[in-house]
Amino acid sequence: xxxxxxxxxxxxxxxxxxxxxxxxxxxxxxxxxxxxxxxxxxxxxxxxxxxxxxxxxxxxxxxxxxxxxxxxxxxxxxxxxxxxxxxxxxxxxxxxxxxxxxxxxxxxxxxxxxxxxxxxxxxxxxxxxxxxxxxxxxxxxxxxxxxxxxxxxxxxxxxxxxxxxxxxxxxxxxxxxxxxxxxxxxxxxxxxxxxxxxxxxxxxxxxxxxxxxxxxxxxxxxxxxxxxxxxxxxxxxxxxxxxxxxxxxxxxxxxxxxxxxxxxxxxxxxxxxxxxxxxxx
Amino acid sequence: xxxxxxxxxxxxxxxxxxxxxxxxxxxxxxxxxxxxxxxxxxxxxxxxxxxxxxxxxxxxxxxxxxxxxxxxxxxxxxxxxxxxxxxxxxxxxxxxxxxxxxxxxxxxxxxxxxxxxxxxxxxxxxxxxxxxxxxxxxxxxxxxxxxxxxxxxxxxxxxxxxxxxxxxxxxxxxxxxxxxxxxxxxxxxxxxxxxxxxxxxxxxxxxxxxxxxxxxxxxxxxxxxxxxxxxxxxxxxxxxxxxxxxxxxxxxxxxxxxxxxxxxxxxxxxxxxxxxxxxxxxxxxxx
Numbered sequence: 001x002x003x004x005x006x007x008x009x010x011x012x013x014x015x016x017x018x019x020x021x022x023x024x025x026x027x028x029x030x031x032x033x034x035x036x037x038x039x040x041x042x043x044x045x046x047x048x049x050x051x052x053x054x055x056x057x058x059x060x061x062x063x064x065x066x067x068x069x070x071x072x073x074x075x076x077x078x079x080x081x082x083x084x085x086x087x088x089x090x091x092x093x094x095x096x097x098x099x100x101x102x103x104x105x106x107x108x109x110x111x112x113x114x115x116x117x118x119x120x121x122x123x124x125x126x127x128x129x130x131x132x133x134x135x136x137x138x139x140x141x142x143x144x145x146x147x148x149x150x151x152x153x154x155x156x157x158x159x160x161x162x163x164x165x166x167x168x169x170x171x172x173x174x175x176x177x178x179x180x181x182x183x184x185x186x187x188x189x190x191x192x193x194x195x196x197x198x199x200x201x202x203x204x205x206x207x208x209x210x211x212x213x214x215x216x217x218x219x220x221x222x223x224x225x226x227x228x229x230x231x232x233x234x235x236x237x238x239x240x241x242x243x244x245x246x247x248x249x250x251x252x253x254x255x256x257x258x259x260x261x262x263x264x265x266x267x268x269x270x271x272x273x274x275x276x277x278x279x280x281x
Numbered sequence: 282x283x284x285x286x287x288x289x290x291x292x293x294x295x296x297x298x299x300x301x302x303x304x305x306x307x308x309x310x311x312x313x314x315x316x317x318x319x320x321x322x323x324x325x326x327x328x329x330x331x332x333x334x335x336x337x338x339x340x341x342x343x344x345x346x347x348x349x350x351x352x353x354x355x356x357x358x359x360x361x362x363x364x365x366x367x368x369x370x371x372x373x374x375x376x377x378x379x380x381x382x383x384x385x386x387x388x389x390x391x392x393x394x395x396x397x398x399x400x401x402x403x404x405x406x407x408x409x410x411x412x413x414x415x416x417x418x419x420x421x422x423x424x425x426x427x428x429x430x431x432x433x434x435x436x437x438x439x440x441x442x443x444x445x446x447x448x449x450x451x452x453x454x455x456x457x458x459x460x461x462x463x464x465x466x467x468x469x470x471x472x473x474x475x476x477x478x479x480x481x482x483x484x485x486x487x488x489x490x491x492x493x494x495x496x497x498x499x500x501x502x503x504x505x506x507x508x509x510x511x512x513x514x515x516x517x518x519x520x521x522x523x524x525x526x527x528x529x530x531x532x533x534x535x536x537x538x539x540x541x542x543x544x545x546x547x548x549x550x551x552x553x554x555x556x557x558x559x560x561x562x563x564x565x566x567x568x
Contacts, residue, residue, distance in 0.1 A: 011461035019374055021366025025437065026383065028430050029390045032401045036393075084297055091294035106298050109305050112552045115484060116545065117491025119518045123525065123541040124308045127315050147304055154301065178283040180290035208394025211493035211518065215525045235396055235494075242400045243498065250404075257397045268392045272385075 040258020043251040053221035053232070056246035063256055065223040069232040070260075072225065073138060073217060074207050077145035081206075082199055084146070085153025086188070089198075092154070093161035094183050107158065110151035121147050122212035130216060138227030141217025145206040152205055156198025160191040193278045197271045204267040207260065210235035234260045312542040319535035327539060333504035333520075335528070340536035342517075342543065344504045348421065349516040349544075351507070352496060353489045355425025356432060360489075361482055363429070364436040369466055371437075372444040384441065391434035399498035402427035407499055410511065417501070420513045424500040431495045436485040443477025444470050476559045483555035491548045493518035517544040 001009075051062030088106075096103025125144040130136055164187050172182040188195070210233075218230040219240060225231075234256045241253035319327065323340060330341025371384055406427060411418030447470045455465045471478070501513025502523045515523075517540050528534045 007461055007464065011463040014463040014466075015374060018366040018369040021363045022370035022375075022383075025363045025367045025433055026387075029387065029434065031405075032393075032398065032430070033390070035401050035405055036397060084300065087294045088298040088301060091291075091298040095291055095294065096298070103298075106301055108553070108556065110301050111556060112549060113301065113305055115487050115491075115548070115552045117493070117518060117548050119491070119493045119521050120308065120312070120541050120545045120548075123521060123538060124311055126525070127311050127538065128307070151301065154298075178287050180287050181283075183290070204392060208392075208396070210394065210396045211522060214522055218526070235394065238396055238400065239494065239497075242403065253400065257394075257400055261393050261397055264392055264394065265389055268389055 036254075036258060036261055039251075039254035040261075043255035044258065048252070048255050052223045053237070056244070056249050058248075061248065061252065063234070063237065063252060063259075065220065066232040066234045066237040066256060067259070068223060068225065069138070069217075069220070070207070070234040072227065073141050073145060073213070073231065073233055074203065076227075077142045077149055077206060078199075078203050080142070081146040081149035081202065082153060085150045085198070085202065086157050086195060088150065088154040089157025089195075090161060090183060090188065092158040094179075094187060098162075107155065110154050113147075113151045114155070117211075118144075118148055118209055119211035119214075122215055125212070125216045136216065136218035136230040138217050138224075138229065138231035141213045141231065141233065142227070144212035144216045145209060148209060148212065149202045149206045152202040153195075153198050156201065157191075157195050160194030160198065161187055163194065164190045193274050197274050200267045200271040200274075204264045204271075207264050207267070208235065210239055214239075308545065312538055312545060315538035316535055316542045318531060319539040322532060323536070323539075327536070328543070331506060335524075335530070335533050338530070338532055340532065340539075342536075342540055344506050345515050345517045345520045345540060346543070347506050348500070348514040348519070349490055351421055351514070352424045352428060352500070352516055353486060355421070355510075356428035356489045357482070357486055359426060359429035360433050360436055360485065364433055364440050364481075364485075365478070367433070367437040368441040368444050369470075371441045373462055373466055373470070384438075387434045388438045391438055394494070395431055395492055396494040398427055398431040398495040402495065403498040414511045416511050417513060419499055419501045420511050421500070421507050422510045424496040424514070424516070427495050427499055428489050428492060431492065432485040432489050435488065436481050439481035439484065440474075440478050443474040443481060446477070447473040480555050480559035483551060483559065487548050487551040487555065490551065491518060491544060493522050497522045517541075 047060065048062040049064060049067070051060045052065040053063075054061035092103045092106060096106070098104075121144050125140050125147070129140045129143060133140075168186055168190055169182055172186045173179075177185070213233050213236050217233060217236070219236045220230050220232045238253045238256040238260070241249040241256070244250065319340065323330070327340060327342050328346065329343055330339075331343045332339045332341045333344060367387070371380060375383065402423060407418040407423055409418075410420075410423045414422070451469050451473065452465050455469045460468070496516060497519050500515060500519045502515045502519050503513040504515055504520070505512075507514040521537060521541055521544075525537055528537055
């Protein structure tokens with residue numbers, strides 16, 4: 001075999017191997033997706049939105065409690081986390097800049113916090129909030145989710161504000177506007193689609209979190225809107241139902257998984273579409 | 282008035298930004314504080330003691346630490362070659378019409394909550410392992426594979442992005458010299474994207490070691506160093522998820538916080554190392 005033939009053969013082998021590994025990887029992912037969709041669609045019906053949790057075997061059991069609990073937890077965490085993330089990111093980009101040492105330390109720490117194990121954040125909130133208060137509560141879950149959400153929004157806001165051309169800022173300064181007005185009315189406005197993408201990604205990120213809720217908001221099999229009490233979430237409900245031995249509960253678990261995944265995928269797709277639209281402009 | 286508002290705005294955004302540092306510091310401080318009783322009682326032998334028996338007030342973290350390391354190592358062993366294969370396929374081999382749909386679906390799969398991967402593992406993958414290897418089907422091997430599948434989309438997406446940064450002109454020059462695709466990948470693309478690929482692998486490692494939900498379903502939470510790869514085992518996050526709400530007794534609680542602290546420090550170090558050593562500080566990608 002000549003040297004050239006050897007190279008061509010090696011090339012073919014490697015091409016086959018990497019196509020194969022791509023096929024294996026994609027097959028597994030399609031498998032998970034199809035399991036999710038098939039089980040989800042089979043398990044979904046109107047009862048899920050009408051009824052609360054019930055003992056296994058009951059016809060009239062649903063996920064209303066978990067859906068409402070999830071909306072409350074994620075919704076309030078978003079209301080708190082979004083302004084914190086946006087204003088923190090504003091500081092990094094507008095007052096700190098790329099050369100400020102403080103801003104860079106905050107950037108690095110938020111990058112690390114974005115990948116920190118979420119169960120550790122759950123145990124932290126347990127120690128500072130659940131243990132002193134004496135019981136699991138919706139607020140504890142909200143605090144945990146907010147801690148996870150803020151770094152995501154903070155870093156995207158920071159990146160997006162830096163993309164705003166400095167000539168825009170200079171033009172506004174030249175008109176005599178004070179800095180806070182320049183930031184609020186020119187810079188943030190100019191970056192608003194980018195910031196919105198960050199917010200969507202941050203919300204999507206916390207919506208799927210289970211581990212930090214296990215020992216903060218805990219769970220409740222019935223509808224509860226009192227945030228000082230334990231409250232159900234789709235993720236923890238999914239975990240409890242899926243690990244139960246009852247077939248109808250497992251089915252509800254798949255329904256919860258399907259609803260939640262579609263919601264998160266929807267947020268991700270929306271974020272992507274907004275970015276594409278902005279690029280076209 | 283404007284000057285006052287300016288100062289006010291500056292200071293309030295500054296204090297919000299500082300909050301991030303404060304919370305991170307507080308997590309360290311609080312975990313350390315809560316773990317203190319266990320640290321005083323058990324010291325560093327906590328980390329090498331193999332017996333975890335809450336009823337006897339004996340707490341040794343080695344099985345959980347070993348379980349974390351083994352399951353993560355297994356996951357990386359499976360996921361790294363697959364992710365690199367997927368990214369070579371996406372950036373060099375795949376016909377143009379596949380690139381976007383396959384690429385986008387991989388990115389979307391990275392967004393699916395890990396608890397769903399865990400459910401899939403429990404209902405569909407555990408029976409397969411049980412039929413193939415006997416036993417319960419729950420254990421180290423299953424946990425490693427489920428973890429690998431969970432980190433695959435994330436790692437493949439970041440690796441592909443790193444490979445795609447190779448300038449076309451470099452690749453074209455190599456092709457013009459008569460290089461095969463593999464020559465180009467091996468001698469141009471991989472060297473160019475090396476830092477990004479290693480960084481992606483280490484970030485994936487950080488995710489895998491702290492992952493709770495994907496493995497809690499399928500690992501078994503048995504505090505014993507597994508002698509077979511198919512044996513049930515436990516890892517730090519699995520032990521925390523299973524035992525936190527059940528713990529009674531101050532030492533038990535404190536030991537769990539000690540575990541959480543160990544996990545936090547390990548993943549903090551891994552992620553910081555990946556950021557500083559391999560990922561370009563100038564081009565900060567949202568990960």
